[in-house]
Amino acid sequence: MIAGKILIIPVDGSRWVNMKILIQELHSRGHNITVMMPTDNWYINEESPYYTSIRIHLPSVQNIYRDNIFSSIVDKVIYTKNIGHWFSFVAMQYQMFTFLSRSHHMSCLMAATLFENQELVKRLQDAHFDLVLTDPFLGGGVLIAHYLQLPMVLNVRWVFSREAHFLLAPSPVSYTPLTGTEFTDKMTFLQRFTNVLLYGFNMCLERIFIRPHYDEVCSRYFGSDVNIYSLIQSADIWLVRVDFIFEFPRPTMPNAVYIGGFQCQPYKPLSLDLEQFMESSGEHGVIIMSLGTIITNLPKDITNKIAAAFAQLPQKVIWRYSGETPSSLGNNTLLAKWIPQNDLLGHPKTRVFVSHGGTNGIFEAIYHGVPIVGLPLLYDQFDNFIRLKDRGVAKVLDIANLNTEDVLQALKDVLDKPSYRDNMQRLSRLHHDQLIKPLDAAIFWIEYVINNKGAAHLRTESYHMPWYAYHCVDILLALLFVILFFFVFMFVLCRLLCYKVCKKRKIK
Structure with a gap:
């Protein structure tokens, strides 16, 4: 090298x-x-x-x-x-x-x-x-x-x-x-x-x-x-x-x-306080929520609806969040300004990832085999979740018409229906099965x-190549010209033959 x-x-x-x-x-x-x-x-x-x-x-x-x-x-x-x-x-x-x-x-x-x-x-x-x-x-x-x-x-x-x-x-x-x-x-x-x-x-x-x-x-x-x-x-x-x-x-x-x-790596040991929080979830496990690096807060009413849904679940929740504490926040939810996302997704206690649909987070979830509840916000995130829905590994929410019942139902579906985790585990196996x-x-x-x-x-x-050469427009035009020339030639030739035949008849 x-x-x-x-x-x-x-x-x-x-x-x-x-x-x-x-x-x-x-x-x-x-x-x-x-x-x-x-x-x-x-x-x-x-x-x-x-x-x-x-x-x-x-x-x-x-x-x-x-x-x-x-x-x-x-x-x-x-x-x-x-x-x-x-x-x-x-x-x-x-x-x-x-x-x-x-x-x-x-x-x-x-x-x-x-x-x-x-x-x-x-x-x-x-x-x-x-x-x-x-x-x-x-x-x-x-x-x-x-x-x-x-x-x-x-x-x-x-x-x-x-x-x-x-x-x-x-x-x-x-x-x-x-x-x-x-x-x-x-x-x-x-x-x-x-x-x-x-x-x-x-x-x-x-x-x-x-x-x-x-x-x-x-x-x-x-x-x-x-x-x-x-x-x-x-x-x-x-x-x-x-x-x-x-x-x-x-x-x-x-x-x-x-x-x-x-960017994905095997998960590393968590800090003592995070590990204790994860283990305290018991058999129910933990939900991880993060909206990536550029969106730190959602509108207050939406934040309260999400927090209220979390509060009704037996799972513990770790939520990357830096805004005002939601009034509906439950005792099962831990707010943190920063989280070791890859390490949390790889933890055996993690059950669901609530994500905005950024590519980094999606691949980390695939790498660790964690199904997703999607909350797309911007640009390509909506299309990223279409791909995940098509593979049966995600449930997607509409940010514009969000209510607590929809969030709660989406979380329960992904938590309770084995197909979401099974499909994501299959994607994870495919992702890891690479030569390099x-x-x-x-x-x-x-x-x-x-x-x-x-x-x-x-x-x-x-x-x-210019665009017309790349798309063979010049070739098509040349072929059309040849075809047109052939038909014009045949038309003129037929007219000429007809004219000669008619002229001979008139002479007779």
């Missing part, structure tokens, strides 16, 4: 949790890690024993993670879902793209600020990095990798507003459901019709809200013939944070490596790119 120099350009929030695990593992194998970040961020620490950092000062830009913005979005989601399905969907898409536009503006600004700082550019070039590892949910890292002419590995689940496969590989919308539709891969005619329309609708929104930020940077620094999509598709390796135990089957590519659940562990696979392919100075032989060159 050759120890490499790796430049990492992460995305903040829950995606940093994933990237940090790769950083720690790469560091443990002797690689030199440098992390580039904006000066104003949420979770990314400037100082770390695992990496050195480069901070990019962004002038006059508002931190998108301040002011509890995600809780505000949840409030809007609840409101719009109560109005009606179609209006709800359009309103949520508009809210999502408005937020994404701000995020992408900040990412492009970071890249442009770096490009204008030639002293820092020279420093990066002199460092002789072996590759860039980045998350293309925001494209700033992709722009920087191209500017520095370095091989690129993507740690990816989403690209802009799309699931990564839509840029990675052919994704027929006849059986590949779009995020936001809440469809499975077995769609009716009406669902396929809707899927196609929404694909076009999403592309239009992406073109209006997202592409202009990148087009401006690409045009200024790379030329008008370069676009952000082709830069992303030029990546050497895609480390895709799903697997086909969770995802619906679909076409893939040689440079796609599926690392779903790479997902984290080991991720590290292997990163090192593969370092050792071989890239992996262009695994990458399709289709991203160089």
Whole structure:
């Protein structure tokens, strides 16, 4: 193994949790890690024993993670879902793209600020990095990798507003459901019709809200013939944070490596107080509830309904929660601002996981074989639970029409019906039955790119093709021209023959 120099350009929030695990593992194998970040961020620490950092000062830009913005979005989601399905969907898409536009503006600004700082550019070039590892949910890292002419590995689940496969590989919308539709891969005619329309609708929104930020940077620094999509598709390796135990089957590519659940580990012993709480649950066991890293609180009335449902159960409850104590909180419920989620899910006393549907939590539940009661709040979380429902491992609640009875019934169903646990245990066995562990696979392919100075032989060159060539529109037009020419020729020939025959008859 050759120890490499790796430049990492992460995305903040829950995606940093994933990237940090790769950083720690790469560091443990002797690689030199440098992390580039904006000066104003949420979770990314400037100082770390695992990496050195480069901070990019962004002038006059508002931190998108301040002011509890995600809780505000949840409030809007609840409101719009109560109005009606179609209006709800359009309103949520508009809210999502408005937020994404701000995020992408900040990412492009970071890249442009770096490009204008030639002293820092020279420093990066002199460092002789072996590759860039980045998350293309925001494209700033992709722009920087191209500017520095370095091989690129993507740690990816989403690209802009799309699931990564839509840029990675052919994704027929006849059986590949779009995020936001809440469809499975077995769609009716009406669902396929809707899927196609929404694909076009999403592309239009992406073109209006997202592409202009990148087009401006690409045009200024790379030329008008370069676009952000082709830069992303030029990546050497895609480390895709799903697997086909969770995802619906679909076409893939040689440079796609599926690392779903790479962050999962066997559970470690709990602290003494948590262990005592778990053991005190007796035969009934414990329910774990967490809404992830970005949503700390729900509206007060919803929180009270959930707490009231918990209070009526014989199980103990550990709830990751940092707000005002719910008035209906029962004696069986422990509130904590932070919990060792993976270790709690792996504990033998854990019976059910109440989750918002983030990918990290879902894979931890699959890894440990714990069935789920879903409370999706934002974006892809609704579609994540459609996949889990389709496999019979989750019961899903509607946040917009939540009441105590529904929460209680959903919990009792998952607790009392063996099929939920049995199905999740089956998924867990499938997930563990792999030749190479997902984290080991991720590290292997990163090192593969370092050792071989890239992996262009695994990458399709289709991203160089214009859209009309990729979809064979020019071929179809040529065939239509040939067919049209043939019929016109035959028509003219017949007219000519008829004319000669008629002329001969007149002469006779």
